[in-house]
Amino acid sequence: MTDTPTDPALVAHVLTEALPYIRRFQGKTIVVKFGGNAMVDDALKHSFARDIVLMKLVGFNPVVVHGGGPQIGKLLARIGKESRFIEGMRVTDDETMDVVEMVLGGLVNKEIVQLINGQGGRAVGLTGKDGGLIRARKLVLPRREGQSPDEDLDIGQVGEVAHVDASVVDMLDSGEFIPVIAPIGVGDDGRSYNINADLVAGKLAEVLKAEKLILLTNTPGLLDSEGRLLTGLDASRVQDLINDGTIHGGMLPKIRCALEAVERGVRSAHIIDGRVTHAVLLELFTDSGVGTLIRGSEPS
Numbered sequence: 001m002t003d004t005p006t007d008p009a010l011v012a013h014v015l016t017e018a019l020p021y022i023r024r025f026q027g028k029t030i031v032v033k034f035g036g037n038a039m040v041d042d043a044l045k046h047s048f049a050r051d052i053v054l055m056k057l058v059g060f061n062p063v064v065v066h067g068g069g070p071q072i073g074k075l076l077a078r079i080g081k082e083s084r085f086i087e088g089m090r091v092t093d094d095e096t097m098d099v100v101e102m103v104l105g106g107l108v109n110k111e112i113v114q115l116i117n118g119q120g121g122r123a124v125g126l127t128g129k130d131g132g133l134i135r136a137r138k139l140v141l142p143r144r145e146g147q148s149p150d151e152d153l154d155i156g157q158v159g160e161v162a163h164v165d166a167s168v169v170d171m172l173d174s175g176e177f178i179p180v181i182a183p184i185g186v187g188d189d190g191r192s193y194n195i196n197a198d199l200v201a202g203k204l205a206e207v208l209k210a211e212k213l214i215l216l217t218n219t220p221g222l223l224d225s226e227g228r229l230l231t232g233l234d235a236s237r238v239q240d241l242i243n244d245g246t247i248h249g250g251m252l253p254k255i256r257c258a259l260e261a262v263e264r265g266v267r268s269a270h271i272i273d274g275r276v277t278h279a280v281l282l283e284l285f286t287d288s289g290v291g292t293l294i295r296g297s298e299p300s
């Protein structure tokens with residue numbers, strides 16, 4: 001929020017500029033993934049919450065999926081446990097899974113719910129267990145070239161999305177509520193699975209037939225090896241960037257889920273800088289948008 005006096009003519013101009021976008025996205029679902037690395041300070045968190053409330057008030061259906069990797073890492077460190085990632089996925093033993101469930105389903109989820117409610121919205125926090133939203137299956141990482149056959153590919157209680165039953169989200173969306181979803185699923189064995197939040201956001205966007213998938217993170221978007229912003233990428237260009245190591249770590253699940261979402265009907269996916277105030281509104285209400293755009297094929 002700012003206390004700087006604003007020129008009323010400018011306000012009128014901005015509002016009329018927003019009109020075509022408001023019309024375009026009315027009644028449409030927009031899945032917004034709030035990465036743990038984008039939750040850096042209180043002012044940004046508040047601006048994110050205001051953006052979400054504004055979207056709902058003008059008739060969009062925002063669905064929030066959140067991460068919380070750094071927040072999990074902090075609590076693990078406090079109990080003397082180091083975080084280990086393989087291909088952007090946290091190696092999750094039973095003790096780590098308890099911490100993941102506490103941090104994502106508890107602390108982070110309820111903080112975001114409260115932030116949105118504090119801005120006048122009516123957020124409802126869920127994990128993938130609530131209402132049978134997300135069934136998970138154990139994620140098995142594929143063996144990469146050059147990897148020894150002895151190398152352990154078991155990363156513990158890490159899941160991928162096996163099935164989404166979005167009826168609970170639809171019910172909330174059709175009312176005045178804003179779903180806020182923590183990326184935890186339940187397996188056929190009844191156990192909890194830790195799922196990367198990007199994967200959950202991508203899958204939900206697909207199942208909900210979302211107009212847009214917006215992934216908020218801590219970089220301006222996808223960057224090349226010189227740090228320049230890349231946009232308008234197709235699958236083969238992305239594969240080249242993965243092969244040459246330009247895309248690595250936490251960007252891997254992000255880019256993979258964005259590509260899969262647009263290949264499966266989501267109109268566009270955007271990787272944007274959550275450290276910029278009102279990043280979501282800038283993406284939604286400007287022609288050029290911000291960050292990295294990954295567009296699906298036009299409907300025939």
Ligand SMILES: Nc1ncnc2c1ncn2[C@@H]1O[C@H](COP(=O)(O)OP(=O)(O)O)[C@@H](O)[C@H]1O
Pocket residue numbers: 034035036037038067068069070216217218219221222223224246247248249250251252
């Ligand atoms: N090509 C790339 N462009 C931008 N960021 C990249 C790239 N490759 C790897 N990254 C890393 O991915 C990180 C974002 O993923 P992650 O840490 O999981 O964030 P989040 O918590 O938002 O999901 C960036 O901070 C950066 O370190």
Ligand SMILES: CC(=O)N[C@@H](CCC(=O)OP(=O)(O)O)C(=O)O
Pocket residue numbers: 034035036037066067068069070072088089090100158159183194195196197198250
């Ligand atoms: C399997 C796996 O890696 N799960 C993630 C879930 C949280 C997440 O995805 O958080 P960000 O979006 O902030 O990275 C984790 O444990 O960190």
